[in-house]
Amino acid sequence: MNLNPRDQVMEAVRSNLPSEKVAYPETPAFAKTITVMLPAFEERIREAGATLYKPASLAAAQALLEEQYGDASVICSATPDLKGNLDIHSIKNPHDLADVDVGIIRARFGVAENGMVWLTQEDLVVNSLGFLSQHLVILLQPTELVADMYDAYMRVFLDDTAYGCFMMGPSATADIGAVLVHGAQGARSLSVYLV
């Protein structure tokens, strides 16, 4: 018998399977600990190191962006809701986003339990925008919130997108002296505009 590595691994797994078969458990519907979602979301995303803004309109958000990042030379927006000065749709190569100062992305929804926002490849247009940009601005409609991770995964459709990320704040590390530092490799800061 001359099996290829795939069949050999499968054969090894089959011949070693435990004799008892454990059934897939029923997951009960746990009582929700968060009932009012927005304040919880705001608190949690601040704890994760992000800053939160509540512009009254998209026009106010645009003004806020200009006020916050007046010095930035390259601003790239992946959402038609805010304007930058580099057209994401002109980008052919992920490396072309290496000098972006501020990346702007609209998230699909946020999670009140921990302050995460859900971004997909379709929202990022070019995935590297989310990770090469020095600073990120995330737009999120304050009504688009779910209570917890159970509900969050009800809104995640992995078959429909090659890449999806729950982002919870700026890049963080505590690898040196157990001291928290933001901006390890990804974005140095993350601003959430609730609009």
Add this chain to the structure above:
Amino acid sequence: MSSKRVDVAANAAAFIDKDDIHEPFHDEHLWAARMKRDAAARAVPEWEALRDLASQIKAHTLTHLDHYLELFEANATRHGAKVYWARDAAEHNQHVLDILSSRNINSVIKSKSMLQEECNMTAFLETRGITVTESDLGERIQQLDNQPPSHIVMPAIHKTAGDIAEIFAKAIGTDPNNADPQYLTEAMRQDARQRFLKAGAGMTGANFAIAETGSFVVCTNEGNADIGASVPPVHIASIGIEKLLPKVQDLGIFIRLLSRSALGTLATQYTSHFTGPRNGGELHIILTDNGRSKRLGLPDFWHSLKCIRCGACMNTCPVYRRSGGLAYGATYSGPIGIILDPTFDESKYSELPYHSTLCGSCTEVCPVKIDISDQILKWRKVMAEKKYLPISRRLAFGAAGKVFEHPGLFHGAETAASAAMKITPHFLLYNRSLNPWGRHRELPHFAKQTFREWYLQYKQPDKEPSPKEL
């Protein structure tokens, strides 16, 4: 690979003796992580139910692993990923090399992957002319210091900021006298970014693989795995066959458990889901066995395959916290290492099961309820049966066995022990090479009366000892 037996107790003693800074720092920071974990767990009312569910989902998947592997492969392939299979480290590394060579790629960036550590992949690639750069800060520190990670979540936690300042000064020219974490992190960010932009491939591991969709999930706090996956044109993911979960909805449970258990945070900053190649990219998935199927066939030990690599057992372990992870001389350290490492090499890691107080704290914090401390005890039995015990322990345990078999002997021994303690020369108990453990501990004082003597004296129901007598 050398299979010289790891003398973990001597290695731990060396870490403790190094100075008055490293071991207390290590102990303190890991204990802080344990305390944060407790607070995070307490804030989730269904925490214990989640641990049960996670354990059952893993047990279900592992007892139907052939089915879920086939499902994962079919779905990942349907989404455009190329799936490879590797029986062992050599096959895994060869797949990586073949993918890179056929595309003329000579530099890769990688995020943390314990499986790639297991396979000793970096050394394999580097001797074949491929530059490998760790993108996780802690892993990069370890790489520059030519050491493996000492903790599965905090790879350089045994080092102080001062140690890292010295390493960075030599490697990337920072000021050796500036140990400010902000300064050092920024310096490495600048250095790493150039490497990110030049790399021909990004490599990751996976925290979870989802059979239902053929997806896998990578959790990081730095965003380094995402840079590796989104910037170079090729993404290679190494996935152990035990990482599977049946459904997307299972992630709701596991993501809630993982980071709370690891660092006491609600989640990692980035929880990334990969399903097929990104726009304009290639995705290669290497499903790797490397001893896992064999472990699945061990009735006493297959539950160790549930491990989600959170490190909670390490943070809570009183022995690990004082020893430092490098003392274990293995890919996996701490309590989980004690039960995983012997499945790779029983002789080399035969001392590890004794590097535990069996206090059971690891079992209490494990988010997937692996019976870690029971398995440590069972490994001791395996080592004893296979005569891996060092001669001193074999004699001691052999004698203890005889004494416990014969109650008469035990009673005599009990009173004799206390007498022996008085006459055993201190240098024998605390000799550096004979007993490295004794060096930092004083023996307890024996009770004036044995329990048996006390019981015989007071066993009559009407004879209560007065508080003074106690």
